Structure formats: structure tokens, C-alpha cells
Amino acid sequence: MGYRIARGGFPARSKLTHGQPVPKLPTPMTTANKVTILRILLVPFFVVEVLYYVNTANELHRLLALVTFAVAAICDGVDGYIARHYNQKSELGAILDPLADKLLLVSGVVVLSFDHAPQLDGIPLWLTGTIIGRDVVLALGLIVIYMTVGKVKVVPRMIGKCATVLQMAAVLWILLKWPGAVLVYLVWGAAICTGVSGVWYVFDGMKQLGSHPASSPTVEQGKP
Secondary structure, three states: OOEEEOOOOOEEEOOOOOOOOOOOOOOOOOHHHHHHHHHHHHHHHHHHHHHHHHHHOOHHHHHHHHHHHHHHHHHHHHHHHHHHHOOOOOHHHHHHHHHHHHHHHHHHHHHOOOOOOOOOOOOOHHHHHHHHHHHHHHHHHHHHHHHHHOOOOOOOOHHHHHHHHHHHHHHHHHHHOOOHHHHHHHHHHHHHHHHHHHHHHHHHHHHHHHOOHHHOOOOOOOOO
16 A cells, blocks of 8 residues: 565555556557548558659559549548547547548549549539638638637538548549549539538538627727
8 A cells, every 4th residue: 555565674665655646658549540640641642643644644553543542532431430439539530530531632633623634534623613712711710710719619511521422432433534424413513512511611610609709799898
């Protein structure tokens, strides 16, 4: 109980005495966060392989880009499953997961927005502008809410998940070189879901700001 027997039979105080806090050992990074970091590291490799394919028309580079994007997209579901079912949700994961999503999607959409004919079809510039514009508006809104309220509560919406899935499907469709007629529907579906989800998230942000006292009119002292 806090003592040990020293040489000579006299009790000696142990290093771990009562009332002293036990030092916490460093907690290793969760598996979910490691998977998320892997997704981020795959992004530059994907971009390089697409550019190499466009310049060389070597099918190996297209296949590598396709596999890299598919693995990164699958890992998006894997790290979420691990975090939910194995109690590995963390503050770092809450930051890295959406960052990995944006890096993968934005890089894929932007790199395929240029004219890569005849090797690959392209994503319309107006869709690229819609995706990037929404993300910029939401990022600015998050900064304003955090500076005003002190914390940000993001509620995932199904329409936002649909937008992500359709954007990924459009990128994969182009890399697979499948018929362009279906790509038109994927592009329009991604655009509609992206726009609607952006408006929805803006309304959610306005509710958070509206419920905070900082959004109320200030009353000067001495005036009714």
C-alpha cells in the first residue's frame, strides 16, 4: 500500500505514493486514423498517374490511377466503419476524415477538368466550379461560426453523401472509359446534390449563428 521493504527490514516509500497522479502513457494512433492518413498519401500518387497517362497514353498508368482512386474511395468507408464499431472516434479523425475526402475528390475533379482528349473524357468546368465554390463557402462559414460561437456542430446530410458518391462515380466512370452517355447523368446528379447540400449546410450554419447572443443587436448602455 505505497510501501516496500528495503534492505535491513525497514519499510521504504514506493515511488507511487498515495495522492500522486499516475502519469498517463502516450496512446498510440488509432487504426482508423492510420487508414485516413493512407488515403491522404494516395492522393498525389493518383494525380501523378493520371498526368503520366495523359502524356504517354500508357494504359498501365491509367490502371494505376484507377486502382489508387478506388482504394482511396473504399478506405473512406473502411476507416468510418472501424471508428464506429471499435470505438476509435477521435478529434484528429474528425479533422482528417473530411480533409481526406476533399483532397481526393477535388484533386480528381480538377485534374479531369482539363482537355485530355483523346485519352480521357473530361468533367465540365461548371461542375468543378460548383464543387470548389461550395467547399470554399462552407469553409468560410465554418471559420465564422468557430470565431463567433467557439465551436462548430456539423450534421451530416444524406444529400451531401449522395453528392460525394456521385462525384466519385463520375471520376471512376471517366477512368474506366465507359460510355459517355451515362456520364452526363452522373455529372448532373452530382451538380444538383452538391448545390442542394451546400444550401442546406448554409442554413444549418445560419441556425447556429442565430442561436448565439452575438447575432442579436447590441444595446448601448444608457439607452432603452
